[in-house]
Amino acid sequence: MISPQQVEATIKEKLPNAQVKVVGDGEHFEAVIVSADFEGKTRVKQHQMVYATLNEAMASEAIHALSLKTYTPNAWQAVSQV
Template sequence: MISPEQVQTMIQEKLSNAKVKVAGDGQHFEAIIVSPDFAGKSRVKQHQIVYAALQAELASETIHALSLKTYTPEAWQAASSAPLK
């Protein structure tokens, strides 16, 4: 099993300027990622960037399911009044 904190760290290592929040039960995870690296990229491309950070864990099914919500900082500000920590 892998912890939400480990998943969060792996994403942050790939997207160094990202704000990341991950919740999950060891196999099923939900992640919110806010990164300036997403600017100008489609939602699909944004998700592919995150999947690349977790490629080994997804391939081995250490992570069985992953739900993503990705935002640029501007999109996050427009969508939410709360800062992501």
């Protein structure tokens, strides 16, 4: 079983400039990632970038389900002011 902190650390390792918050129960996780690396990329491409950081955990089925919310810094600022 993998912890939310381990998932968070893995994402931060591959996307070092990202702000990451992960919650979960050891199999099902929800992650919010804010990164300037997402600028100019579609939501699908942003999610692919995050999934790529977790490829090993996903392939081994340590992570059964992952819900992602990805934002650029500007988009996050707009959302968090609502």
